[in-house]
Amino acid sequence: MVTQSKILITLLLISCISCVKDIPNPTTKSNASTSNKGVLLLNEGAYGMNNAEISFLDLENKLVTNSIFKSTNNKSLGDVAQSMTIINAMYFIAVNNSSKIVVINLTNFSVIATIENVQFPRSIIQISPTKAYVTSLYYPSISVLDLNTLKITNKITVDYNNTEQMILSNGSVYCTNWDTASNLLYKINPNTDVIEKRISLLGRASHSITKDKNGMLWILSGNKYKNKSSYLTCINPTNDSILKSLAFPSVSDPFRLTMNPAHDTLYFIQVNYNGGHDYNGIYRMSIEDNTLPSMAFIPAQLNSYYWAIGIDTSTHHIFVSDPKGFSQQSTILEFTSSGQLIQQYQAGIGVNTFLFR
Secondary structure (H helix, E strand, C coil), X not given: CCCCCHHHHHHHHHHCCCCCCCCCCCCCCCCCCCCCCEEEEEECCCCCCCCCEEEEEECCCCEEECCHHHHHHCCCCCCCEEEEEEECCEEEEEEHHHCEEEEEECCCCCEEEEEECCCCEEEEEEEECCEEEEEECCCCEEEEEECCCCEEEEEXXXXXXXXXXXXXXXXXXXXXXXXXXXXXXXXXXXXCCEEEEEEECCCCCEEEEEECCCCCEEEEEEEHHHCEEEEEXXXXXXXXXXXXEEECCCCCCEEEEEECCCCCEEEEEECCCCCCCCCCEEEEEECCCCCCCCCCCEECCCCXXXXXXXXXXXXXXXXXXXXXXXXXXXXXXXXXXXXXXXXXXXXXXXXXXXXXX
16 A cells, blocks of 8 residues: 555565566666755665665756665665655654664764564554654554653553554544555544544555545545455544545555645546556546546556656655565656656666755
């Protein structure tokens, strides 16, 4: 899922490596400046290969610097970098299969601290100047991270394994639960670290959450490979009522729910791991729509699929990654807001996050 677990990555490696072809990438990877306007790219790496990394796309020179973490710190970032979050002028990177969080300097990328023995961390969200929450694969919990000491100080127990994305809204934290047994969205009081409400969704295995310009919450749920159909649900956080819940076809596998800079248009990815055109590409819809899009806004190329999406708030350009089966460098494609391809770049293995700076 928006962010995918290593279960899905394993399925990718089994079913996709042999069917994904190369896309030309004319860009060189030298003379890029990390001080220029650009995009920081998190490369999750191939599962079990300990090759997660950081790249930087210099948008002024249209060049990429790869292997930033290793060249700076002379060591590997770890196995499956799941997410990257800016907190208190530092990058917090959840390295899922290494069960750690790596904290690095915002400007020179040197390691400030490594928080060990964090159970398969997934997403990190800051909820106060001194506290953050960390979700976990395989465990029914959310860890409470003290941002002063950089230590886990508490855990919030939930009903099922696989806590996923979170969002802070109206003073509460809403947390998804990517487990096929769960149809719940948790509403948590960040002052007491107590679950205040369990909101029942039509779909199971919720994984992505975002907020629109009106403050409404949008949640993606589902797991095609475990026969749990996907739903897109809109919730009013004022009273936690469900405003709409739209069902995807059973063959759909949507993830990476994202908002445009105006927060009036939803974007998400659908993947056809067999490389076909059906249900494969970038999709978008207005927050006012009451039906799901039937056609891709940006179709994936034949025998390929997309893995991440990011939208530049200044240019509104759309960036997507083609992971090439996690067996070689990702291709980054830059599109205009109308979907016209502008440029392609090469980054690391399995780009899953875009941070614009």
